[in-house]
Amino acid sequence: MPEDDLADEASHLTIDGDNPNGDDIGFAAKRLAHEARKTLSSGGGSRGIRDVTQEFAAAAKLLQPGQLVKDEYFTLFEAVGALEIMDPKMDSGYVPPGDTLEPDFDVCKGLPAEQVLWIMDELLRLTAVWHDGYPLSQTIFTSLHVDRLLSPDNRPPYHLFYGDTALLVMTTEQRLVHIVLRAYCIALVKSCALVLHTIQSQNFYEEEDFVTHLFGRELLPSTGANDAVKLIDEAVKFLDGADVDKVMRTALLERLQFARTYISLLVSDSADWNTLAAMGRSAETHKLAQPILEAFSDKVQRQLATSTPPRPMIIISWDEALERWKAICADIVEADRLTCFDVCQSPHALHRAIWAFAYREPQPNTFARAYLQTILFASEQITEGMAFFDLMLTDMRDLVLAGDVLVDPHSFLVEIPSDPRHKCSRIVETFMDKAFDEYMNLYRMVCQNRCRIRRTFTQSVAIFDSLETEAMRTDAELDGITPGIVLAGEDGPGNVTLTPLTSWVKYYKLQTMAWTIQLGFETDIYLPHELSMMYWYLMVFARRERKLLEHIERFLAARQKTFVSSRDARQDDEAAASQEWLAVLHKQADFTALLSSALWQVSELLMTLCILQPAKRDYAQEQLLYDVRMKSYLGIAHDPIPTLEEYKSATQSDRSIEDTCNNINGTIADAKSCLAYMKKTTPEQGKYIGTGEQWKREIKQLETTCVAVAVQTSQLRRVADKHGKLLGAPRDQSLKGAVEVSIPPAGSRYHDWWVVPQIREKKT
Amino acid sequence: MHSIRTSPLSRQRGNGMADGEANPHSVQAVQYLDDLLNKTLHLHITDGRMFVGQLKCTDNERNIILAMTHEYRQPSQADVKLAAERHEKGGFAGNVKVDMRKRFLGLVVVPGQYIEKMEVEG
Numbered sequence: 001m002p003e004d005d006l007a008d009e010a011s012h013l014t015i016d017g018d019n020p021n022g023d024d025i026g027f028a029a030k031r032l033a034h035e036a037r038k039t040l041s042s043g044g045g046s047r048g049i050r051d052v053t054q055e056f057a058a059a060a061k062l063l064q065p066g067q068l069v070k071d072e073y074f075t076l077f078e079a080v081g082a083l084e085i086m087d088p089k090m091d092s093g094y095v096p097p098g099d100t101l102e103p104d105f106d107v108c109k110g111l112p113a114e115q116v117l118w119i120m121d122e123l124l125r126l127t128a129v130w131h132d133g134y135p136l137s138q139t140i141f142t143s144l145h146v147d148r149l150l151s152p153d154n155r156p157p158y159h160l161f162y163g164d165t166a167l168l169v170m171t172t173e174q175r176l177v178h179i180v181l182r183a184y185c186i187a188l189v190k191s192c193a194l195v196l197h198t199i200q201s202q203n204f205y206e207e208e209d210f211v212t213h214l215f216g217r218e219l220l221p222s223t224g225a226n227d228a229v230k231l232i233d234e235a236v237k238f239l240d241g242a243d244v245d246k247v248m249r250t251a252l253l254e255r256l257q258f259a260r261t262y263i264s265l266l267v268s269d270s271a272d273w274n275t276l277a278a279m280g281r282s283a284e285t286h287k288l289a290q291p292i293l294e295a296f297s298d299k300v301q302r303q304l305a306t307s308t309p310p311r312p313m314i315i316i317s318w319d320e321a322l323e324r325w326k327a328i329c330a331d332i333v334e335a336d337r338l339t340c341f342d343v344c345q346s347p348h349a350l351h352r353a354i355w356a357f358a359y360r361e362p363q364p365n366t367f368a369r370a371y372l373q374t375i376l377f378a379s380e381q382i383t384e385g386m387a388f389f390d391l392m393l394t395d396m397r398d399l400v401l402a403g404d405v406l407v408d409p410h411s412f413l414v415e416i417p418s419d420p421r422h423k424c425s426r427i428v429e430t431f432m433d434k435a436f437d438e439y440m441n442l443y444r445m446v447c448q449n450r451c452r453i454r455r456t457f458t459q460s461v462a463i464f465d466s467l468e469t470e471a472m473r474t475d476a477e478l479d480g481i482t483p484g485i486v487l488a489g490e491d492g493p494g495n496v497t498l499t500p501l502t503s504w505v506k507y508y509k510l511q512t513m514a515w516t517i518q519l520g521f522e523t524d525i526y527l528p529h530e531l532s533m534m535y536w537y538l539m540v541f542a543r544r545e546r547k548l549l550e551h552i553e554r555f556l557a558a559r560q561k562t563f564v565s566s567r568d569a570r571q572d573d574e575a576a577a578s579q580e581w582l583a584v585l586h587k588q589a590d591f592t593a594l595l596s597s598a599l600w601q602v603s604e605l606l607m608t609l610c611i612l613q614p615a616k617r618d619y620a621q622e623q624l625l626y627d628v629r630m631k632s633y634l635g636i637a638h639d640p641i642p643t644l645e646e647y648k649s650a651t652q653s654d655r656s657i658e659d660t661c662n663n664i665n666g667t668i669a670d671a672k673s674c675l676a677y678m679k680k681t682t683p684e685q686g687k688y689i690g691t692g693e694q695w696k697r698e699i700k701q702l703e704t705t706c707v708a709v710a711v712q713t714s715q716l717r718r719v720a721d722k723h724g725k726l727l728g729a730p731r732d733q734s735l736k737g738a739v740e741v742s743i744p745p746a747g748s749r750y751h752d753w754w755v756v757p758q759i760r761e762k763k764t
Numbered sequence: 765m766h767s768i769r770t771s772p773l774s775r776q777r778g779n780g781m782a783d784g785e786a787n788p789h790s791v792q793a794v795q796y797l798d799d800l801l802n803k804t805l806h807l808h809i810t811d812g813r814m815f816v817g818q819l820k821c822t823d824n825e826r827n828i829i830l831a832m833t834h835e836y837r838q839p840s841q842a843d844v845k846l847a848a849e850r851h852e853k854g855g856f857a858g859n860v861k862v863d864m865r866k867r868f869l870g871l872v873v874v875p876g877q878y879i880e881k882m883e884v885e886g
Contacts, residue, residue, distance in 0.1 A: 049885055056826070057826060062789055063823060067823065067824060069797040082871040085878065093835055101837075101840070102840075305867040
């Protein structure tokens, strides 16, 4: 029987292997096969319908109260998500007694200009809300005019009236609806389709960032963006000669122009979104609009395909909506600026630019972030003349191999197979292929929402670690063909080589590890008593990064000595630029290590003095908590992270409070001098071309953070002194009850990546 | 997200009697209902709507859980008029066919008290 074949095939949908996901997939396949078998097993294969009302009722009555007859794979957990029919809170199709299924509003009737204006402004407002991520069913689809245009009963060319009831002789008010409002609605709907296309072509997270659900409707598929623009132009022509009040005409023309500009911008690649922002300012005429609330209704949800309960229409004020539009335009304009040709020449500058974009206030919405991703990733290259391959190669060159023939673009063009440059280039290319995805993720993932950036980077850590294995193997292979410089070991006897690819991967691994902790502070995932440990680990990661940079700098200096003076200046320039930049990176790693050291000491002191304590947990075990918290880092094979024991033995609880405070102040002073150095760095040296403002602003925030740490430390010192505990070992002291501490939440810190505990003396 | 509320199914209390202690009629009833699981049911409810979906679960109050459910409504007067107009305009012969309005809902539970008629496909 054909049905059995299908069911049999479904049952073969297993994936072998003992992997953890294998069980889930095997289970799902079994369930699918089971359901398929049951659904398809119809006696004789005819699709008839049998009335079983009486039989079923009789059978059901014989069940015990509470007894269920259910499919063996169907869980009650799933049942909780079922929509309860006839319950007004869950059933979007429920019509209360006395109410009608459809709203009682004739979308074909003519409306005065003031009301048409109000509807157009309302749609503008709802489009702004939709951009924020609210579903269409609660925003644009609540417009009854839009609902009629999109109705499954409607046909191209999508008029508000159906069939033959065309109004051949229309009044001005009717024309305002059928020509002006219709054109406007069609343009906005097509704009939605274009926005959705942009968002869905790139990385985003459904429901978290945006809701793309169309609720079973199509967005006027037979009408293109150009058709929509034509309709707007016809509407403009009509309005110019229409019998409408002059002020009203201007207002309506403004709205039409807005819709026309909006859709034109979405269609063209290179257009200025500032023109759209400029229109927002001329929205003074909104006051002239006359509300007509009946033109919008949440009853449309009764006819939309939706697996969710009924949801309310979203309310934000007109001014708020205008602010949203301005922000969208500003974000798009900034995205274009941050990815200009000059910025894209330097991978690191581009990287900084993307982070700067992500940290704009307010945070750019899903469409703006998708727009940025489109600029970078939609074509085969980052920018004119800079393919992804070039970007990656430049990154390696800038960071570890400035002036080295290994990553000289010309080496890749050598065709003679016996030439070592040819051999090495092929090997480097193979490695770059393997590292490509994760490397590009460094750019792409910063375009996601903050929590996802952190989560993706915790996964990247493991991938970079395994890439490191690959890099080590590749470095050895390269060294066999073209031996690199050998220097004396940095610590201990023996010699070392640069191992460039390994160093390159290691740098990004360590950088990503530091970012996951920093983002963890920003997204508030650490409890107050975990601050100490997380700052200590951040310090360790930053110190390792600094050591790695020193290693790279040594070899750069050695390489520079080998440059033949007769060669072109390009090599020297490249190496000099790299040297300056590495110095800046070194200072940055230094700063991170110093500030996290200071904050580690502060938090630790607060813990030892019993001011900051974890809640009482009878069943918590230190090692288990540690394993859960540090899970992403525990699997690292190359340079594994210090263990819990090593962290604990780093505590300084036998040093007096006074000594600790002095040490913290000294550390902060060193940190400040790092900032002073970075302040004097030029955009070329620090590779922050295009993000100069953000660079300066961040340094200021970090300076303030340093001062805050010093202030809190002196606060603590003062209270300790008052209680005569300044000189004893903290282990034997307790300031519990004398001091209270508060942890500022993200958003109210000087810099969201640094948590400075606020210390206050408790009034006795 | 909707808040957790008691579904018709969870409102019931077991009276302590195990399945095995049921009488032979009850065993037969369970078998009958079990055979209907995963079959496509058409449920007609008191407000005129029809729900078509796969039977997943039922109980002694005849509450029904359906998966992959579509909701059908009788066409309105306006729907009939529009269909007739298009039929005429298109120059078709014979009777006018008016489709019921249909939309996809997913997983639903229909309380037994609202079920007027129940049909099974196949």
